[in-house]
Amino acid sequence: MKIIENKHIRKLGIFLLLCCCAFRVSATHILIPMDLEQKNHLKAYGIAYFAVAKSIDVSWLLNYRGGSFMLPYNADVADECSIRGVTHENISDLQASQILAEIASMENNMDEIRLTKLPKIAVYSPKNKLPWDDAVTLVLTYAEIPYTVLYDSEILSGELPKYDWLHLHHEDFTGQYGKFWGSYRNAAWYQEDVAEQEATAARLGYNKVSQMKLAVVKSIRDFVAGGGYLFAMCSGPDSFDIALAAEGVDICDIMFDGDPMDPNAQDKLDFDKTFAFTNFHIVTNPYQYEVSDIDVKPSNNRKANDYFTLFEFSAKWDPVPTMLCQNHTNVVSGFMGQTTAFNKDKIKPTVLIMGETPIFNEARYIHGEYGKGTWTFYSGHDPEDYQHLVSDPPTDLDLFPNSPGYRLILNNVLFPAAKKQVRKT
Numbered sequence: 001m002k003i004i005e006n007k008h009i010r011k012l013g014i015f016l017l018l019c020c021c022a023f024r025v026s027a028t029h030i031l032i033p034m035d036l037e038q039k040n041h042l043k044a045y046g047i048a049y050f051a052v053a054k055s056i057d058v059s060w061l062l063n064y065r066g067g068s069f070m071l072p073y074n075a076d077v078a079d080e081c082s083i084r085g086v087t088h089e090n091i092s093d094l095q096a097s098q099i100l101a102e103i104a105s106m107e108n109n110m111d112e113i114r115l116t117k118l119p120k121i122a123v124y125s126p127k128n129k130l131p132w133d134d135a136v137t138l139v140l141t142y143a144e145i146p147y148t149v150l151y152d153s154e155i156l157s158g159e160l161p162k163y164d165w166l167h168l169h170h171e172d173f174t175g176q177y178g179k180f181w182g183s184y185r186n187a188a189w190y191q192e193d194v195a196e197q198e199a200t201a202a203r204l205g206y207n208k209v210s211q212m213k214l215a216v217v218k219s220i221r222d223f224v225a226g227g228g229y230l231f232a233m234c235s236g237p238d239s240f241d242i243a244l245a246a247e248g249v250d251i252c253d254i255m256f257d258g259d260p261m262d263p264n265a266q267d268k269l270d271f272d273k274t275f276a277f278t279n280f281h282i283v284t285n286p287y288q289y290e291v292s293d294i295d296v297k298p299s300n301n302r303k304a305n306d307y308f309t310l311f312e313f314s315a316k317w318d319p320v321p322t323m324l325c326q327n328h329t330n331v332v333s334g335f336m337g338q339t340t341a342f343n344k345d346k347i348k349p350t351v352l353i354m355g356e357t358p359i360f361n362e363a364r365y366i367h368g369e370y371g372k373g374t375w376t377f378y379s380g381h382d383p384e385d386y387q388h389l390v391s392d393p394p395t396d397l398d399l400f401p402n403s404p405g406y407r408l409i410l411n412n413v414l415f416p417a418a419k420k421q422v423r424k425t
Contacts (some may be wrong), residue, residue, distance in 0.1 A: 003242055027073050027090035032081070034066035035328050038209040040401040044069065045083045045410040046143035048115060050081075051077050052417055053072070058115040060323065060418065062155070062315040067326030067411075069115075070096060085401075086145070100105060111315035113323060119416035120162065121147040124155065124220075125169035128196050130189060135233060135382045136167045139406045144396040146342045147412060152200055155216045164416040165229040166220065168236035170381065173217050173243040174291055175210025175254045178235060178338065182287035184390070185255075208257045210243075210250075217243045221275075225371030231412045234337040237377035239292040241274040242282060251285050275375055281348045295339045295379075296362050303386060306334030308357045308364040321354055322368060323418060324376060324411050332404045334364065337381030337388070342366065355408075365408060376412050383409075 010030055016108025017081070031043050048058050048069045056077065071077065073090065081088040087300045091099075103110040127149070142149050150159055150166075160166065172178040177194055184190040201212040217240055232240060246269055250262040261284065262268065271278040279341050283290045310330045313321040334341075334357060341362040347353070348368075355365030367376045384390045384395050400406065 010258050028093040029091050029096040030071050030073055030077055030081070031089045031091050031096075032069040033087060033089065034068045036066075037087060038066070038328070038402070039087045040085050041066075041328065041407055042143050042397060042401055042403065042410065043413060044086045045407075046145050047077065047081055047086050047088075049118075049143070049145045049417075050080055052115050052118050055287050058417075059100075060113045060115055060326075060414070061099070061103055061110065062113060062319065062322050062326065064099065065106075065112040066324075066328035070099065071171075096178075104356075106316075109312070111319055111322070111393075113319055114419045115414060115417040116419045117164075117417050119164040119413070121145065121165050121413065122149060122150050122160070122163040122166075123147050123167045123169060124171065124216075125149050126151055126193070129191065130193060132170060132381075132388065132390055132392070134169050134385070135395075135406065136169070136231070136409055138382075138394055138397060139409050140413065143410060143413075145410075152197075152212055152216050153204065153285070155219050156204055156212075160219060160223045160228070161226065162229070162358065165231065165413065166223065168220075168230070168232035168240065170234045171236050171239065172291065173213045173236075173239040174246070175208060175213050175243075176291065177209075179286070179289050179291060180390075181255055182289065208251050208252070210257055214243050215245060218247075221370070223424065224275075224373035224375055227372035229373060229412070229416045230375040231378070231409070232375070232423060233378045233409075234381045235291070235339050238277060238280075238339050238377070239278045239291055241294075242280070243291055244275070245269040245280075246282075247272055247273060251282055251284075253284065255286055274348070274349060275370055276351050276368060276377055277342070277346050278348045281350060289338070292323040294342055296341045296343055296360065298336070298340065299372075302334075302336075302360075305359045306386075307359065308332055308334055308355045310355045310365070311353070313354075319418075320374070320415075321352060323364075323415055324367060324408070325354055326411050327404050327407050328402070329404050332364075332408070333383075335380040335383050335386050335388075337379060339379050341379045342377070378408060396409075 051058050061068045102291050199210045201209045206212040207361050249265050249268045251265045277294050280294045310325045315322045323350045352367045353363045356363050364379050384400045
C-alpha cells in the first residue's frame with residue numbers, strides 16, 4: 001500500500017515539476033497593463049524604471065491598453081510587481097508577438113518605443129524647509145524612482161550637465177520670493193527663506209537674489225540647449241520665462257531687492273528669449289499674489305467645471321507628445337496653483353499644446369524644443385489637491401494610486417529613457 005502511495009506521490013511531483021517547467025517556457029514576457037485594470041498606475045512607472053536599471057529593455061506600448069509596458073520575463077521584476085502591488089501578466093512569446101503585430105499595424109494609432117537608457121533625475125529644490133510640498137518629489141518617492149536635489153549653488157557650480165532630466169520645484173525665478181510678501185512678510189519661514197537666499201547670492205558673488213536666479217535660469221536654458229530634458233510645474237514655468245525676458249531689467253520693487261523697479265520694465269522685456277510665452281505683462285503690485293498675466297484669473301465657478309482634455313497624437317509619427325500624453329483617460333481633473341493655467345493668447349505659436357481646458361479656453365500642458373533638448377510645462381500645484389494652500393499637509397498618494405494627473409508627471413520622467421527611433425519613409 002505504501003509503495004503504491006509513494007508512486008502516486010512521485011507521479012504528482014513529476015507532474016507539478018513539468019507544469020512549472022512548462023510555465024517557465026511559456027511565460028517569456030511580462031505585460032504591465034496601464035488601462036483601468038491596473039491597480040497602481042504610479043508604481044508601475046517605478047517598475048519600468050527598476051527594469052531599465054537592471055539593463056532590461058522595456059517596450060512602452062503607446063496607446064495600447066493605456067500605454068502599457070512589456071519586457072522579457074524576469075523573476076526579479078515579477079517579484080517586484082507583486083511586492084509593490086502592480087498588476088502584471090505573464091504572457092507567452094506568441095502573445096507578445098501578437099501584441100506587437102497589432103501595434104505595428106498602420107490601421108492602429110499605436111507604436112512601440114524601447115526604454116533603454118536609465119535617466120539621471122534631478123530636482124531643483126531649496127534645501128531649507130518651506131511650508132509646502134512638491135508633486136514631483138512626492139510621486140518620484142512614491143514610485144521609488146531615485147533623484148538628486150540640486151539648488152542654486154549646485155547649478156552655478158556646473159553640476160547640472162551630469163543629469164538627463166531636471167524638474168523645477170515650485171519656484172519664483174524673478175527674485176520676488178513667490179510674491180508672498182503681501183501676506184507672509186512677518187512669517188518666520190518667509191523671513192528665513194529671504195535671509196537664506198540673500199546669503200547664498202552674496203556668497204556666490206551676486207548683489208541681488210534676482211541676479212543669482214537669472215544666472216540659474218540661463219544655466220538651465222543652456223542645459224536644455226545641450227540636449228537636456230526640462231519639466232516644470234506651477235510657478236516654475238512662467239517665472240522662468242519672465243526671468244529670461246527681463247534679463248538686464250530690474251522688475252523687483254524695493255521690498256524685494258532694496259531699490260525701486262525700473263519704471264519702464266514692461267517695455268524692455270525681450271520675448272525672443274523665452275521658451276513658451278510672449279506678449280505678457282508683469283504684475284508690479286507687490287501685494288498681488290501674481291507675477292504676470294500668463295496665469296489665468298480665478299473665477300468663482302471654476303472648480304465645478306475645471307477639467308482638461310489631452311490631445312491625441314499620431315503614435316507612429318509624433319511619438320514624443322504621444323508618450324507625454326499616455327493615460328487611461330483623456331479627461332483630467334483640473335487643479336489650482338500659483339500658476340493655475342496658461343492664457344492661450346500668451347503662448348508662442350510654435351508651442352505644442354497637449355492639454356487644454358475647453359470651457360475656459362486655456363492651456364494646462366504644453367511642450368516645446370530648445371536647441372537639442374526639450375521642455376514641458378504643466379500648470380497647477382498638486383493634481384490630487386484642488387487648492388493646495390501654504391502649510392497644507394502633503395498628499396497621500398496611497399489614496400490616489402491611479403491618478404491621471406500624476407501619470408503625466410511620470411510620463412515625463414520616463415521620456416529620457418526612450419531610444420530615439422528614426423522611421424524610414
